[in-house]
Amino acid sequence: MSMRAALHEVREVGDWLSQQGSVPLRGLEAVIAGGFLGIERKDWVVPGLRERAGGVLRDCPRDRLLDPGSGARPYRITPVSSAPAARMLHACGLAMALRDQDAAVLCFIGQGSASYGAFHEALNLASLHKLRVIFLAHSWNLEHPDSPLARQLAGPLSAHALAFGMQARAVDGGLITEVLSAVTDARAAGGPRFIEARLIQGEDPLARAYDELTETEPNEANLIS
Numbered sequence: 001m002s003m004r005a006a007l008h009e010v011r012e013v014g015d016w017l018s019q020q021g022s023v024p025l026r027g028l029e030a031v032i033a034g035g036f037l038g039i040e041r042k043d044w045v046v047p048g049l050r051e052r053a054g055g056v057l058r059d060c061p062r063d064r065l066l067d068p069g070s071g072a073r074p075y076r077i078t079p080v081s082s083a084p085a086a087r088m089l090h091a092c093g094l095a096m097a098l099r100d101q102d103a104a105v106l107c108f109i110g111q112g113s114a115s116y117g118a119f120h121e122a123l124n125l126a127s128l129h130k131l132r133v134i135f136l137a138h139s140w141n142l143e144h145p146d147s148p149l150a151r152q153l154a155g156p157l158s159a160h161a162l163a164f165g166m167q168a169r170a171v172d173g174g175l176i177t178e179v180l181s182a183v184t185d186a187r188a189a190g191g192p193r194f195i196e197a198r199l200i201q202g203e204d205p206l207a208r209a210y211d212e213l214t215e216t217e218p219n220e221a222n223l224i225s
Contacts, residue, residue: 001037001057002213003033003034003037003176003177003180003209003213004209004210004213006033006036006037006057006176007029007030007033007176007205007206007209008206009033009056009057010025010029010032010033010053010054010056010057011025011026011029011206013053013056013062013065014026014028014029014032014050014053016062017052017053017062017065017066020066022049022050022068023049023050024050025050025051025053026204027199027201027202027203027204027205028050028051028138028173028199028205029176029205029206030173030174030175030176030179030197030205030208030209031051031108031136031138031173031179031197031199031205032050032051032053032054032108033054033057033176033179033180034176034177034178034179034180034182034183034197035051035054035106035108035136035179035183036054036055036057036058036106037057037176037180037183038106038179038180038181038182038183038184038186038187039104039106039134039183039187040103040104040187041058041076042076042101042102042103043076043103043104043105043106043187044076044077044078044094044098044103044104044105044106045076045077045078045105045106045107045108046078046087046088046090046091046094046105046106046107046108047077047078047080047087047108048080048084048087048108048109048110049068049080051108052065052068052077052080053065055072055075055077058075058076058077059075060072060075060077068080078090078094083116083118084109084110084112084113084116085109085113085114085115085116085117085118085119085122086116086118087107087108087109088107088109088113088118088119088121088122088123088135089118089121089122089125090107091105091106091107091122091133091135092122092125092126092129092131092133094133095126095131095132095133096129096131098132099131099132103132104132104133104134104187104190105131105132105133105134106133106134106136106183107133107134107135107136108136108137108138109135109136109137109138110137110138110139111137111138111139111140111157113137114137114157114160119160120160120164122135123135123160123161123164123166123192123194124164126164126166126192127164127165127166127192130191130192131191131192132190132191132192133192133193134183134186134187134192134193134194134195135161135192135193135194135195136179136183136195136197137157137158137194137195137196137197138173138196138197138198138199139156139157139173139196139197139198139199140199140200140201156170156196157194157196158170158194158195158196161194162194166192166193166194167189167191167192167193167194168193168194168195168196169182169194169195169196170195170196170197170198171195171196171197171198172197172198173197173198173199173205174199174200174203174205174208175205175208175209175212176205176209176212176213177212177213178197179195179197182195182197183195
């Protein structure tokens, strides 16, 4: 599946889930698609309410994604935890259980997770035990002084991962190529990794991808919906 097609799939399913009463995901398409495409089918995904839409990229039926609490075990997608940062600890536990297998764990989190103690506990646990877990966090409007993250956290999210001895990097969360490259590199490296995908409120990742992928995928002419 092409990157552009993946973005459209995620948006379509996200809009459908939103119509069924789920939280909207518009703006996160590049983060979700890049994350799912950057790992292998044998890897597990620990998603949030929005990120579970990426299950469609693993051929998971959309009806299976309706109930966030049920998960989709055949597609290696865990249930969604109601406590944002708690899923980071769940991801660590899953990575521990998979230590004898050639599989990684991708855990999606938002910037609000940094306000919980479990955020720091999970970073420490993953680094201490060298777990094969990738934390993919998205943050909004980082440079704006009135952004929620600026009022609740000193320094960028990725800096906190570095404090626990974990390799971390920040990427443009609106560009699927950057997210995909970061996740692919993190999986190949093994061990815990932290990726901060920085976003700007109001930007459309599909529109940006159309401009970006026209150069890398010139023969594809998918329309932006």
